[in-house]
Amino acid sequence: GQQLNQSPQSMFIQEGEDVSMNCTSSSIFNTWLWYKQDPGEGPVLLIALYKAGELTSNGRLTAQFGITRKDSFLNISASIPSDVGIYFCAGQVPLKGSSNTGKLIFGQGTTLQVKP
């Protein structure tokens, strides 16, 4: 089945530093999503991207939907301690001939730790 390669697997950074993570796939997706999971919680949506080339910001977060539709990146600027958590990318697989929309494929996650 389709797979997403998310990197890096983990990051340990100093407060105030910028962070960048990305996901790549051999398949085309029609939607890219970025989620964050705090310890003991379920993932929460950060940013949704629906169009190739789209660049979207949400506060200190910026994400882009790659032109080839096979990749996406997430940047976090000026990190703070509450940015700690696991970040997941997810791509939606288009379903042909279906009234329903496709399921999500998730990356392996990037664990972010921020040192105050």
Added chain:
Amino acid sequence: DVKVTQSSRYLVKRTGEKVFLECVQDMDHENMFWYRQDPGLGLRLIYFSYDVKMKEKGDIPEGYSVSREKKERFSLILESASTNQTSMYLCASSSLLFGNSPLHFGNGTRLTVT
């Protein structure tokens, strides 16, 4: 806000037991999903449902079944629990028009099978 509620945060079961994980959502969403989360593997789809009494296999359905008798409730069933099913289980829901309504997750059930 959408609320997806999983009935248990932590469960400990013995090998061979039948296990039920319950999930309820309050936003009248058509789609519901069960994922399991394991370190280094991300979230993997077990089963999903886009309507009452409808179900479709995800990527790792072996050893699991599901039930969707009511729109708001989606149950994951482990017919005979095994130690390799020790994991974090996440339920999620979304509207039929997925492009405008990404997945909303519950807080997860951490299942340990001994």
